[in-house]
Amino acid sequence: MILAEKLTKRYDNGFIAVNELQLHVKKGDIYGFLGPNGAGKTTTIRMLTGLLTPSEGNIRINGMDLQEHVTNIKQYIGVLPESHGYYDWMTGTEYLTLFAELYGIAKEKRKLRVAEVLELVGLYDKSHIAVGQYSRGMRQRLGIAKAIVHEPAIIFLDEPTLGLDPQGQKDIQSIIRDLNTRHQITIFITSHLLKEISEICNRVAIVNRGKLVEEGEISTLLQGYREIIGVENPTLEEVFFYLTNKK
Ligand SMILES: Nc1ncnc2c1ncn2[C@@H]1O[C@H](COP(=O)(O)OP(=O)(O)OP(=O)(O)O)[C@@H](O)[C@H]1O
Numbered sequence: 001m002i003l004a005e006k007l008t009k010r011y012d013n014g015f016i017a018v019n020e021l022q023l024h025v026k027k028g029d030i031y032g033f034l035g036p037n038g039a040g041k042t043t044t045i046r047m048l049t050g051l052l053t054p055s056e057g058n059i060r061i062n063g064m065d066l067q068e069h070v071t072n073i074k075q076y077i078g079v080l081p082e083s084h085g086y087y088d089w090m091t092g093t094e095y096l097t098l099f100a101e102l103y104g105i106a107k108e109k110r111k112l113r114v115a116e117v118l119e120l121v122g123l124y125d126k127s128h129i130a131v132g133q134y135s136r137g138m139r140q141r142l143g144i145a146k147a148i149v150h151e152p153a154i155i156f157l158d159e160p161t162l163g164l165d166p167q168g169q170k171d172i173q174s175i176i177r178d179l180n181t182r183h184q185i186t187i188f189i190t191s192h193l194l195k196e197i198s199e200i201c202n203r204v205a206i207v208n209r210g211k212l213v214e215e216g217e218i219s220t221l222l223q224g225y226r227e228i229i230g231v232e233n234p235t236l237e238e239v240f241f242y243l244t245n246k247k
């Protein structure tokens with residue numbers, strides 16, 4: 001579904017934020033993309049979603065080259081960015097209707113689709129309220145609704161549960177599972193909550209200082225580090241610390 005080869009980003013100041021990254025996300029994955037602050041996760045997501053041009057390397061989504069087919073690919077993918085501005089004066093319905101229109105959803109279908117996604121993220125009751133009055137949790141839900149309004153095959157969620165209370169985190173996690181199982185959406189997610197990642201993801205990649213340090217099926221990965229770390233049943237957190245702290 002997503003194939004990134006030698007993906008590299010050198011920013012204008014010369015800093016290499018992403019360094020020859022190889023990623024392979026399969027159809028149906030809930031793929032966790034992990035790494036310490038500044039590891040290059042958001043930079044990678046911005047490249048994978050066509051918002052930032054890679055300095056080197058290439059990206060294929062659904063077999064298509066991202067650079068060549070960027071307009072086409074944007075219909076396939078949805079994104080909840082790390083930081084995003086909302087139009088505070090709009091209601092949830094108005095906000096989603098705007099994006100439905102931008103994605104070219106026919107006028108007669110828009111209303112139904114907007115209602116559908118509001119229901120899916122549990123915002124139906126709040127759809128008539130101005131976004132400026134939404135709590136953080138409600139904004140994250142709205143951001144997810146925006147990411148899926150055009151029925152993409154893949155969504156990128158950059159820290160979807162950041163700053164949410166425990167119930168809010170659980171709610172978003174169950175929305176993510178539902179999108180994956182019931183709506184067959186492939187999910188690429190970043191989070192610093194490693195427990196959350198090990199509960200919802202099937203595969204992960206761990207990056208450190210722009211470099212891929214590990215990728216694989218979570219259960220296989222944990223097994224593989226038993227002896228190396230010297231722990232009977234290592235947690236994802238233990239493996240993460242081992243990989244991101246070693247020289
Ligand atoms: N426009 C830019 N110019 C120069 N350096 C940048 C720019 N944007 C980001 N960086 C640097 O690139 C590195 C990776 O940043 P990025 O935001 O991708 O990390 P991240 O893994 O998403 O971190 P976090 O977990 O804190 O969100 C950081 O060192 C950051 O300072």
Ligand SMILES: [Mg+2]
Binds near residue numbers: 041042043082158
């Ligand atoms: Mg980030």
